[in-house]
Structures are given as structure tokens and as C-alpha cells.
Amino acid sequence: MSKAKYMWAPLVLAGLSMSIAEVSPSYAKKKKDDKEEAQKSAFQKSDPFASTYKAYPSRPTAVINVTIFDGEGAKIDNGTIFMKDGFITEVADGDASIPEGTLIIDGAGKYITPGIIDVHSHLGVYASPSVDAHSDGNEITSPTTPDVYAEHGVWPQDPGFSRALANGGVTSMQILPGSANLIGGRSVTLKNVAARTVQQMKFPGAPYGMKMACGENPKRVYGSRNQKPQTRMGSLAVNRQTWIKAQEYRDKRNSGEKFTRDLGMETLAGVLDGEILVHNHCYRADEMVQILDMAKEFDYKVTAFHHAVESYKIADYLKEADACSAVWADWWGFKIEAYDAIPENAALIHNAGACAIIHSDDDNQIQRLNQEASKALADGRRMGLDITEAQAMSWITYNAAKSLGIEDKVGSLKSGKMADVVLWNGNPFSVYSRPEKVWIDGALLFDSNDPARRPVSDFELGQVGEGDVK
Amino acid sequence: MKNIIKTLSLSAALILSPAALAETIAITGGKVVIGDGRAPIDNANVIIKDGVITAVGANVAIPTDAKTIDAKGKWVTPGIFAGFSRLGLVEIGAVSQTNDSSARESVFSAGLDVTSAIDPFRSPIAVNRAAGITRAVVAPSSGGKLFAGQGAITDLGDDFDAITKARAFQFVQMGARGADIAGGSRSASHLLFKASLQEAQRYAAGNDSFDDNLLTIQDAKALLPVINGKTRLLVHVEGANDILRLLDLKREFPKLTLILVGASEGWRVADKIAAANVPVIASALNDLPSGFESLAATQSNYGRMKRAGVELAIGMINDFDAHQIRYTPQYAGNLVSLNKVPRATGISWDEAFAAISYMPAKIMGVADKYGSLQINRAADVVIWDGDPLELSTNVEGVYIDGQLQSLSNRQSKLRERYRNPVEGALPKAYDR
Numbered sequence: 010m011s012k013a014k015y016m017w018a019p020l021v022l023a024g025l026s027m028s029i030a031e032v033s034p035s036y037a038k039k040k041k042d043d044k045e046e047a048q049k050s051a052f053q054k055s056d057p058f059a060s061t062y063k064a065y066p067s068r069p070t071a072v073i074n075v076t077i078f079d080g081e082g083a084k085i086d087n088g089t090i091f092m093k094d095g096f097i098t099e100v101a102d103g104d105a106s107i108p109e110g111t112l113i114i115d116g117a118g119k120y121i122t123p124g125i126i127d128v129h130s131h132l133g134v135y136a137s138p139s140v141d142a143h144s145d146g147n148e149i150t151s152p153t154t155p156d157v158y159a160e161h162g163v164w165p166q167d168p169g170f171s172r173a174l175a176n177g178g179v180t181s182m183q184i185l186p187g188s189a190n191l192i193g194g195r196s197v198t199l200k201n202v203a204a205r206t207v208q209q210m211k212f213p214g215a216p217y218g219m220k221m222a223c224g225e226n227p228k229r230v231y232g233s234r235n236q237k238p239q240t241r242m243g244s245l246a247v248n249r250q251t252w253i254k255a256q257e258y259r260d261k262r263n264s265g266e267k268f269t270r271d272l273g274m275e276t277l278a279g280v281l282d283g284e285i286l287v288h289n290h291c292y293r294a295d296e297m298v299q300i301l302d303m304a305k306e307f308d309y310k311v312t313a314f315h316h317a318v319e320s321y322k323i324a325d326y327l328k329e330a331d332a333c334s335a336v337w338a339d340w341w342g343f344k345i346e347a348y349d350a351i352p353e354n355a356a357l358i359h360n361a362g363a364c365a366i367i368h369s370d371d372d373n374q375i376q377r378l379n380q381e382a383s384k385a386l387a388d389g390r391r392m393g394l395d396i397t398e399a400q401a402m403s404w405i406t407y408n409a410a411k412s413l414g415i416e417d418k419v420g421s422l423k424s425g426k427m428a429d430v431v432l433w434n435g436n437p438f439s440v441y442s443r444p445e446k447v448w449i450d451g452a453l454l455f456d457s458n459d460p461a462r463r464p465v466s467d468f469e470l471g472q473v474g475e476g477d478v479k
Numbered sequence: 480m481k482n483i484i485k486t487l488s489l490s491a492a493l494i495l496s497p498a499a500l501a502e503t504i505a506i507t508g509g510k511v512v513i514g515d516g517r518a519p520i521d522n523a524n525v526i527i528k529d530g531v532i533t534a535v536g537a538n539v540a541i542p543t544d545a546k547t548i549d550a551k552g553k554w555v556t557p558g559i560f561a562g563f564s565r566l567g568l569v570e571i572g573a574v575s576q577t578n579d580s581s582a583r584e585s586v587f588s589a590g591l592d593v594t595s596a597i598d599p600f601r602s603p604i605a606v607n608r609a610a611g612i613t614r615a616v617v618a619p620s621s622g623g624k625l626f627a628g629q630g631a632i633t634d635l636g637d638d639f640d641a642i643t644k645a646r647a648f649q650f651v652q653m654g655a656r657g658a659d660i661a662g663g664s665r666s667a668s669h670l671l672f673k674a675s676l677q678e679a680q681r682y683a684a685g686n687d688s689f690d691d692n693l694l695t696i697q698d699a700k701a702l703l704p705v706i707n708g709k710t711r712l713l714v715h716v717e718g719a720n721d722i723l724r725l726l727d728l729k730r731e732f733p734k735l736t737l738i739l740v741g742a743s744e745g746w747r748v749a750d751k752i753a754a755a756n757v758p759v760i761a762s763a764l765n766d767l768p769s770g771f772e773s774l775a776a777t778q779s780n781y782g783r784m785k786r787a788g789v790e791l792a793i794g795m796i797n798d799f800d801a802h803q804i805r806y807t808p809q810y811a812g813n814l815v816s817l818n819k820v821p822r823a824t825g826i827s828w829d830e831a832f833a834a835i836s837y838m839p840a841k842i843m844g845v846a847d848k849y850g851s852l853q854i855n856r857a858a859d860v861v862i863w864d865g866d867p868l869e870l871s872t873n874v875e876g877v878y879i880d881g882q883l884q885s886l887s888n889r890q891s892k893l894r895e896r897y898r899n900p901v902e903g904a905l906p907k908a909y910d911r
Binding site: 137138139140168169172176225321322323324325339340341342343344345348349350351352353357361372373376377380383384386387390391392434435438439440441442443457458460468469472473474477478479 | 812891
């Protein structure tokens with residue numbers, strides 16, 4: 010019961026840092042041709058906290074004789090993956106022609122997957138150790154705080170980042186504000202690379218997200234203060250009134266008239282523009298459908314429902330709305346809106362043709378998203394659903410990337426994508442397997458065989474257990 | 480679908496049988512795990528008579544009157560024995576009316592007894608039973624007092640008769656949280672701990688009024704069997720230094736039957752824990768500095784303590800401990816996975832299974848009746864379609880005291896109702 014954070018399970022938004030000029034040269038070159046780049050709105054370009062992420066040096070590397078889950082539903086039994094200059098350059102069934110000077114790793118008996126992506130994390134904003142002063146994830150001062158940015162609460166020295174990398178193979182994640190507020194603020198998508206600043210972690214080119222929350226949390230927090238919302242009725246009313254204001258702000262902004270910038274309205278207008286993705290914490294089926302109606306009323310899209318423990322009851326609606334469900338494999342019962350959770354949720358969502366994602370919302374389970382996906386898969390198969398391991402891998406890779414708007418860059422092993430790659434020492438769906446090596450943009454940033462390739466945060470330096478296997 | 484059909488046929492065979500208590504059951508041909516750390520036995524039989532195991536082994540004869548369950552190709556193990564939980568005390572964590580884990584406003588402390596609060600029909604019991612959990616250590620949570628009260632050992636059977644052993648132990652919260660409860664420092668918690676036991680000693684000597692009035696009479700009574708060592712004292716503590724200071728207290732009260740719970744930094748002082756003969760019900764996978772008392776937490780903690788000779792079992796204190804005890808086999812499997820990680824210290828598969836069956840029973844003093852598939856033990860048996868620690872494995876049958884258990888629960892019923900979410904001729908509410 011010490012898991013206070015999940016009570017606030019975040020609904021956040023990812024950041025959109027469009028400044029990619031500082032990225033590795035080859036990546037920047039590729040982006041020059043990107044039409045979207047040219048269409049960026051003025052405000053995106055002016056992101057004052059732009060990404061300064063730089064890929065670390067890499068050497069051309071090939072893993073051969075390896076089993077590959079590509080993240081988009083395919084499995085290659087005896088494949089080769091080749092990475093160069095930070096990108097995946099080839100994924101082959103069987104042998105591939107490998108240039109001289111390439112580091113060749115024999116992957117016999119091992120597995121390759123895309124870097125794991127967690128769409129729901131509070132690393133950095135609820136950092137370890139969990140002392141009061143590390144509570145930077147919920148701005149519980151107003152039911153709507155679209156003006157706050159999760160990245161401004163992220164402590165890059167959170168030791169949790171290193172555990173997610175070494176034990177979980179997590180290479181990207183969305184850090185969300187918590188769920189105390191109806192509108193919690195902007196999320197940020199990070200590369201899981203140790204850094205001095207959060208800007209150095211920001212995923213280049215990732216859109217921002219915005220976190221919303223329905224259900225128990227906001228009404229409990231504000232209702233207990235005799236403030237709106239005290240009920241689910243109040244929650245919808247506050248939300249709708251807020252969207253009306255956002256529409257007015259956006260109209261004024263678009264009219265060419267002089268207007269005063271408003272940080273919160275800027276975020277909301279970004280959602281209405283389709284540039285900021287909505288990640289909505291919501292548990293109950295009936296509430297999710299109401300949220301979908303509200304989104305229709307104000308003409309925005311719910312990119313993903315988070316937690317969504319009752320998605321299985323409305324999988325048809327979610328497919329129709331093209332909304333992802335980011336869910337736990339089997340959490341349940343910690344509050345009444347989580348009472349009807351079932352472990353077949355993800356599999357039933359997938360089976361209905363909707364988008365299923367396994368998320369963590371937890372600094373422990375982010376280390377085992379592969380295991381959580383494995384349990385969710387097993388539960389689905391147990392009820393007779395025909396789902397492959399390769400398909401279930403998409404729940405923690407490609408589908409996750411899609412909901413963050415970065416599926417063109419990561420989330421699957423395709424030529425031209427960023428080389429965010431995990432080599433597992435066995436089948437990642439087995440409890441007996443762990444990451445052996447993790448590359449981010451082709452740079453080897455974790456190697457279980459090399460104690461020097463394990464990040465140790467400033468916080469842990471000079472402490473007992475520094476650099477230990479964790 | 481294959482698995483489902485198998486499960487159905489197995490269940491059907493068992494449901495058709497008359498009351499299990501009055502019959503002989505032979506589970507035949509399975510890969511049998513005794514649970515006490517021995518390697519599994521291939522193609523072995525387990526014979527159950529009147530709820531008790533009467534024979535186990537590869538060459539055990541099948542009684543002619545036995546109802547035979549074919550377990551060929553399957554694994555047969557003792558039920559999982561949860562080393563630490565709040566099972567049965569909580570229906571919904573955040574609904575206070577359904578959460579009996581702690582009693583912040585109570586005037587009592589050590590005297591509180593979870594026996595009266597455990598409800599075997601809380602839905603977490605059925606959900607975890609379906610995952611192969613058959614017995615559990617059930618502890619109160621600390622409310623506002625260092626001594627949280629008396630815990631029990633329960634079974635997860637589908638009946639009102641849940642208590643295996645009432646008042647099996649006293650639970651105490653030390654470490655940072657204990658310091659907070661005691662007034663704000665570890666000095667305060669240690670003095671409070673000592674002074675409380677001293678008041679219990681005075682009560683034992685015939686006094687019914689105390690110098691410091693730390694205990695009510697009810698609390699003092701509950702501590703009597705603790706100070707003379709008959710009742711176990713489970714103490715939650717994480718930090719290495721806190722563990723050593725607790726071992727100091729044990730020297731002051733040498734009769735205490737002390738058991739550590741949690742112990743994320745136990746590896747740093749594992750030799751001293753072993754030398755003091757103090758068992759540990761350890762959190763398996765803590766590896767974050769969640770507080771300053773667990774800076775050195777690592778998943779290798781368990782393996783390192785094991786290598787140092789500490790008597791160990793896996794428990795899940797403050798870790799989904801009212802609802803998700805079904806994680807127990809997964810946690811044990813993770814400790815096995817460490818064997819393949821350079822520089823990490825794992826445990827063997829056999830040790831891992833013992834950590835969730837025989838060892839918790841042994842540490843809690845009930846291994847003569849529970850926790851392993853040995854003669855004269857209660858027939859708590861689980862049949863699995865594969866390696867019970869593996870994530871893809873399904874539970875096919877659960878026996879508690881020889882009784883075949885229902886694996887149905889709210890979750891399985893919701894699953895079937897929404898297999899196809901779209902309404903048919905009637906609303907979903909008619910579909911069951």
C-alpha cells in the first residue's frame with residue numbers, strides 16, 4: 010500500500026521538442042527532407058526548452074544468428090540486424106552482407122527487440138528516494154493546470170532511469186504529470202540516456218502530450234477542499250468550460266489580432282491544432298465513452314486512454330475512435346474504479362483490433378514490461394485468443410511509439426529507424442531472460458558483461474551499493 | 480483453446496467426485512515438486528487420503544479405490560505459501576470500509592488480532608487462489624503504533640474456515656517508518672520497542688499497571704507469548720544498520736523468536752543475520768533506493784543472503800500485498816534469472832520454489848503440516864501445465880486440504896461476459 014504514486018496515475022502529455030538541429034548529423038540530414046518539419050507551427054519552433062539530445066558515439070555493429078521480434082508483429086528465427094551511425098541499416102532473415110570493420114556479435118540463443126518504450130512513467134517527477142521534496146508530479150493547486158510541463162519537474166539524477174535501462178531494456182519513455190488534476194499539464198518524451206539536463210534527454214522531434222484525468226482522483230482532491238470538481242458531473246463541466254475557453258483563445262490567435270500569450274491556453278490550443286497528443290487517465294468504460302464524446306464536441310483526438318482497466322468492455326468504441334489503451338497487465342482493486350480490471354484486458358483490446366499498450370506507471374514494473382506483456386499474452390491465450398509473441402511485443406514497442414507520435418523513428422526494427430535496440434539473453438517473454446546489451450541510437454549504453462557500461466547517477470555515487478548489479 | 484479444453488476435462492473429472500475429504504485421490508505421472516529444495520521428480524504420483532498426503536514418489540502404488548487424475552506432461556507442486564501478505568484484510572484498498580489492514584485510531588496495538596478481520600470471501604482470495612496460492616501469512620499494517628498486532632496463517636479455500644493458525648506472530652514496524660510512528664527518531668522507536676517489552680515482562684510478573692503506560696492490558700497479554708519466544712516476532716526493517724540494531728535488541732531479549740521482514744539491505748550484514756540465527760522473509764526484487772534505508776537494495780540481495788547461510792523465504796511486504804500475491808512465482812523466477820546475469824547472485828530453481836512453499840512454512844513453524852508435498856502434510860496441491868515459475872504457465876487445478884477448489888472469480892466472470900463486448904438480444908447484465 011505504499012504505492013502512493015499510482016493513485017495519481019498520471020495522464021500527461023509528451024513534449025514536442027522540434028529542435029532537432031543538434032541531433033546526430035545523419036539524423037538531422039534525414040529530417041531536412043521531412044515535410045512535417047517545414048509545417049511546424051511557429052510555437053513549436055519556438056520551444057524554449059528544446060531538445061539538446063545528442064546520440065553518443067557508436068560503432069557499426071551486427072548481431073547475427075539471433076531471434077528477432079521486429080515490434081510490428083513479425084518474428085525472424087535466425088536473423089541479422091545491422092546498425093551503423095546510430096541507425097538500423099538492415100534487418101535480414103538469415104545472413105546479410107556485413108562490411109569490414111563491423112563489430113559482430115553472435116546472438117545464438119538470444120533475442121533482439123526494439124528498445125522498450127513506456128508510455129506512462131513518473132521517473133524524475135517522483136524520483137527515488139521518495140522523499141516529500143521529490144514530489145514534483147502533481148501541481149495540486151487548480152483542477153486544470155495545462156500550463157505546467159512535466160519536464161520542469163524531471164530530476165535527471167533519478168536512479169530509476171538506470172534500472173529501467175539495465176533490467177527493463179527501456180530506451181524511451183513518456184514522463185507524465187500525475188492525475189490529481191483534470192488537466193495535469195504537458196508530458197515529455199525522453200530518451201533513457203543519463204544526462205545533466207532534461208533537455209539532453211528530450212526525444213528529438215517528439216510531439217508534446219497533454220495529460221488529462223477523469224474519475225476518482227480529481228474529484229477526491231478538489232472535492233475534499235469543497236471545490237469543483239466534487240463529482241464526475243463537476244469534472245465534465247470544468248473540462249468542457251475549459252475547452253470552450255481554449256477554442257476562443259485559438260480563434261483569437263488564428264485571427265491575426267493581437268493577443269496575450271497564456272501558457273495553459275497555448276497547450277490546449279496545441280491539442281485543438283492536433284499537435285499535442287492527449288493522454289487521458291481513465292479507468293471506467295462508461296467514462297471513457299463520455300470523454301470520447303467530449304472530444305468529438307470540441308474536435309480533438311484522444312490519442313490514448315491510460316490505465317483503462319475497463320477497455321475490454323468497450324473495445325469496439327476504442328477501435329472506432331482509434332484510441333490506444335495503455336494498461337497494466339493485471340493491476341486491480343486498489344480503488345473502486347479499478348475493481349473490474351481483468352488480466353485479459355490487453356489481449357481483448359488487441360483481439361478487437363484496437364491498439365493495446367502495456368505501461369508501467371511504476372518504477373519497479375518499468376523494469377519488467379516484457380514480463381508484464383508476457384503475462385497479458387498468456388492470459389489472452391488461456392481464454393483462447395490467438396495472439397503471437399511477436400504481436401504482443403508491439404504492446405511495449407510499436408504501439409507505444411505510435412501513441413507518442415514517434416513511430417516513424419523508433420518502436421520497430423526497420424531500416425532507417427533509430428538504433429534503439431535490446432539484446433536479451435533469452436526469450437524476453439520468459440521470466441528467466443534479462444537484457445544483455447542495450448543500444449540507444451546505436452550507442453552501447455548498457456552491457457551486462459561490462460561494469461563500465463552501467464549508468465550510475467550522481468545520487469548513487471559514493472553511496473553504498475554504487476555501481477552494483479541492481 | 481487446447482489448454483481450456485484440458486482444464487475443463489480436469490475440472491469436470493474433479494467436480495464429479497464426491498466430497499474430497501472422504502476419498503482417496505491419486506495425481507499420477509506428473510513432474511512432482513516436493514517443495515523443500517529437492518529437484519523435481521519426473522513421472523511421479525501424489526496420493527491424497529482424507530485431505531492429507533499419504534505417499535509421493537516415482538514408484539508409489541496407486542490405491543485401488545483412488546480417484547485418478549492424470550497429470551502426465553504437467554507439473555504437480557505444493558500450493559504457493561505466501562510469506563507475507565494482507566490477503567483477506569482488504570477488498571478495495573482505497574475504500575476504507577473494506578480495508579481492515581490497519582487501525583490508526585485504535586487505542587490498542589499489540590493486542591489487535593487479524594483473525595476477526597480476515598474475510599475468506601474477499602475477492603482477492605478467489606483471484607489469488609486461481610493463481611495457485613493456497614496459504615498465506617497475513618499481517619496487520621502499522622497504523623499509528625509500533626506494534627501493529629497479531630497476524631495469522633490462513634488458507635485460501637472457498638469456505639468460511641480460513642484460519643490455519645491464529646495469533647501466529649506479532650508484527651512490528653521499525654526502520655524509518657517505525658521511527659516516525661514512535662515520535663520522530665530511531666532513538667524513540669528503539670526505546671519504545673524495549674520499554675513495551677519491559678512492560679509486558681512486568682505484566683508477566685504480576686503487575687497490571689505500568690511505569691510508562693505504553694501498553695493496555697490487552698496489548699501486554701498479547702506480548703506475553705512474544706517475550707517468552709513462543710510467538711514469533713516479525714519485524715519490518717530494510718536498512719543494514721537498522722538490522723544490526725535490531726539484532727542488538729534480540730541480545731537484550733534473547734528469548735525473542737525474531738524474524739526480519741523486507742531486509743532490502745540484508746546482504747550487507749548477511750553474515751551477522753546468519754550468525755544470529757534470525758530468518759528473513761525478504762522482498763525479492765527491491766532494487767531502488769526508495770528511501771535512505773535501502774540505498775544498497777539489489778535483486779541479488781536474496782541470493783547473497785542465501786549464500787551467507789541466512790534462512791530465507793520470499794514475502795511481499797507493502798508490495799501489492801493485499802491483491803497481487805499471484806506475483807509470487809514470478810518474483811521467484813526472477814531470482815533464478817539472475818544466474819544468467821554476470822556479477823549478479825541468483826538462486827537455483829529448486830531454491831526458488833522452496834522460497835515460496837516450504838521455506839515460509841518452515842520459518843513460520845508450520846512446515847510439519849504445510850508447504851511441501853510430503854507424507855502427512857495437508858494436501859495443498861497445484862497442477863500446472865508447465866514450469867510454475869514461468870510467465871506463460873497456467874494453473875489447471877488447485878487443492879486445499881485435499882478439496883478441489885473453484886477457480887472462478889469476479890475477473891473470470893467479467894472476462895466471459897465481455898468476450899464479445901457488443902450486446903446481443905439482451906443487455907450485458909443478462910449475460911452470465
